[in-house]
Structure formats: C-alpha cells, structure tokens
Amino acid sequence: MTTSDRITLYYSPQTRATGTRVLLEELGAPYDLHVLNMKAGEQRQPAYLAINPLGKVPAVHHRGALVTEQVAIYVYLADLFPEAGLTPALDDPMRGAYLRWIAYYGSSFEPAVIDKFMKHEPAPPTQSPYSDYETMLGTLEAQLSKGPYLLGERATAADILWGIAFRWTMMFGLVPKTDVFERYAERICSRPAFQRVSAADDEMAAQHAAAAG
Numbered sequence: 001m002t003t004s005d006r007i008t009l010y011y012s013p014q015t016r017a018t019g020t021r022v023l024l025e026e027l028g029a030p031y032d033l034h035v036l037n038m039k040a041g042e043q044r045q046p047a048y049l050a051i052n053p054l055g056k057v058p059a060v061h062h063r064g065a066l067v068t069e070q071v072a073i074y075v076y077l078a079d080l081f082p083e084a085g086l087t088p089a090l091d092d093p094m095r096g097a098y099l100r101w102i103a104y105y106g107s108s109f110e111p112a113v114i115d116k117f118m119k120h121e122p123a124p125p126t127q128s129p130y131s132d133y134e135t136m137l138g139t140l141e142a143q144l145s146k147g148p149y150l151l152g153e154r155a156t157a158a159d160i161l162w163g164i165a166f167r168w169t170m171m172f173g174l175v176p177k178t179d180v181f182e183r184y185a186e187r188i189c190s191r192p193a194f195q196r197v198s199a200a201d202d203e204m205a206a207q208h209a210a211a212a213g
C-alpha cells in the first residue's frame with residue numbers, strides 16, 4: 001500500500017464505529033481516524049453531513065471512494081487484506097454463509113433490535129424484514145451453538161461484527177444474556193484488538209464529554 005492507500009475511518013468512540021476500528025486492527029491495516037465528537041453534535045454539522053448525509057459513523061474513505069454501512073464496510077475491508085485470513089475467498093465454499101451472516105446483521109438483526117429498543121409494535125411476520133424477533137434471534141443462536149464461531153472453527157470478519165454487537169445489545173438488555181451469546185461475545189471481546197480499542201475509546205469518550213461540557 002502507498003500513502004494514498006491509507007484508510008480514513010470517520011469515528012466516534014463507543015459507537016458502531018468501534019467495531020470497524022477493531023476490524024482494522026485485526027487486519028493490520030494502515031488507517032487514520034477522523035474523530036467526531038458526538039457529544040458536541042459534530043456528526044450533524046454541515047462538514048460531516050457533506051461526507052455522509054445520514055450523519056452516521058462508521059464511514060470509511062479509501063482510494064477516493066466513500067464506503068458507509070457496517071455491512072459494506074466489513075466486507076470491503078476484510079477483502080482488502082485477505083492475508084489476515086478473516087475473509088473466505090470468492091471461490092471458498094464458505095463465502096456464501098459468510099455473506100449471509102454479515103448481511104443478516106443489517107437486514108434482520110438491527111431492525112429487530114431497534115423495534116425492541118423503541119418498543120415499536122413489530123410488523124406482522126410476513127411484512128417485517130426479520131419475520132419476528134424470537135425467530136430472528138433463535139436462528140442466530142442455533143448457528144452460534146455449533147461454534148465456536150459463526151462459520152464453525154474459523155473466525156472471520158463476521159465474528160468481529162457480531163461479537164461486539166452482542167456485547168452492546170446484551171448490555172442494553174435488548175438481547176437476552178444466554179450462555180451461547182455471552183460466551184461468544186467474550187470470545188471476540190477478549191481478543192487483544194478489542195481490548196486495545198476499548199481502552200482507547202474509554203479515554204476518548206472521557207475527553208469528548210469534558211470538551212462538550
């Protein structure tokens with residue numbers, strides 16, 4: 001990679017961008033953070049809305065292109081660094097399952113968890129993108145029970161996404177703390193990359209709170 005190949009991650013601590021930073025660390029990728037103080041509302045200022053009109057992080061800028069949405073970002077970054085071994089190759093029989101579980105996060109899990117968080121009446125199963133909450137979560141739990149990772153013995157970028165998602169959603173009481181989910185989240189979050197980023201996040205979040213007054 002040349003200098004211009006460096007990855008810029010639009011970032012705020014203790015958000016969905018944390019997982020992307022963990023993935024970059026896992027991949028050994030060269031990256032720079034563009035930090036936004038969300039406590040001061042910087043993600044909603046014109047400067048950032050010109051980059052991502054949704055005002056959301058993570059967003060990644062690389063080789064002149066912007067990638068938003070965690071699902072796209074995880075696939076994109078893991079494919080950039082195949083030597084890290086966190087992505088099945090295009091001709092790997094596991095590629096389909098890998099893409100399935102990454103997409104499941106954005107298409108089924110997030111809408112279900114947000115409905116639950118907002119106490120929204122879910123749409124009927126035939127209209128809802130995730131059928132119903134119990135079926136959506138039960139399908140995941142059944143897959144993870146085969147463990148130790150989503151694809152069995154092999155850890156992939158999908159596990160970085162999911163392990164951290166379980167940690168947060170269990171913390172907020174949006175996902176029940178079953179043995180399967182707890183052990184899985186612990187397996188991912190005890191890895192050195194998560195530990196490093198989490199410690200840096202604590203520090204950055206405290207600085208942001210102080211700066212925002």
Ligand SMILES: N[C@@H](CCC(=O)N[C@@H](CS)C(=O)NCC(=O)O)C(=O)O
Pocket residue numbers: 014015016017038043044054055056057058068069070071106
């Ligand atoms: N669909 C987006 C959602 C990202 C998202 O919700 N990010 C939150 C942080 S956890 C955010 O940037 N919120 C700031 C805001 O909306 O003002 C993705 O999957 O990347």
